[in-house]
Amino acid sequence: MIAIVSDIHANLEALEATLKDIRSQSVDEILCLGDVVGYGPNPRECLRIAMKECRFNLLGNHEQAVMQGAVGFNPKAKKAVEWTKEQLTAKEFPEQENLDFWKYLNSMPAQLTEGQILFVHASPLDPTNQYVVPMDAYNEAFIDELMEAVPQIAFCGHTHIPGIFTQDYLFLSPQDIDNEYIQGEKKLLVNVGSIGQPRDGDNRSCYILWDAEKRSVKYRRVEYDFETTIKKIEQSGLPETLGLRLARGV
Secondary structure (H helix, E strand, C coil): CEEEECCCCCCHHHHHHHHHHHCCCCCCEEEECCCCCCCCCCHHHHHHHHHHHEEEECCCHHHHHHHHCCCCCCHHHHHHHHHHHHHHHCCCCCHHHHHHHHHHHHHCCCEEEECCEEEECCCCCCCCCCCCCHHHHHCHHHHHHHHHCCCCEEEECCCCCCEEEECCCCEECCCCCCCEEECCCCCEEEECCCCCCCCCCCCCEEEEEEECCCCEEEEEEECCCHHHHHHHHHHHCCCCHHHHHHHHCC
16 A cells, blocks of 8 residues: 655645554555645755655655746745745755755656556646646546556646546546545546645645555545644744635635
């Protein structure tokens, strides 16, 4: 059994609660699809944990922005990127750890394929930046193009909206499938949701369990102390709205 997480976004409280849940689920390994940093108040702590706990961490658009500049980001997201970069380079922290973080960020792959499974942060067509949203499920030409790039199943994050895109032009939310789905013969694109900043109206962290033998996807939701995260954001100088949205899950 594999736990697949994404979009931690420097939310330490959410990450710690999720890891506790993962450890109760007979999981063999953890994979992260990117955006360990960005938006949240604990980039160093979350990076440190992700580097230790996850077999791999993919390059998310926020890691890319920290290294290359926040092109196309809205003002609040851009400010969070700049703040995060300052945190990862500040002289008040150990120089060697700063170097280790930057080496790790530079080593993050944009995508990985293992057998018939593709792992990306955003989309099979653009692994770092393209948004695939629920309404796209009804764009048949787009879904056909998307599925051409999928070996048999692909896992992504990026939108913070969990759900499954089918080859039959459907988007299935976790509620639609009672949190579990068995893959048949057709291809799937699975959005695993977000650990640190859910946006589907549910403020709990979201991740999936993938059972390769059963070919099953199971969604897990985990409550965490978002009030503490909100207070940290308010005290950090990050835009306060980045904290307030955590309570609403939007």
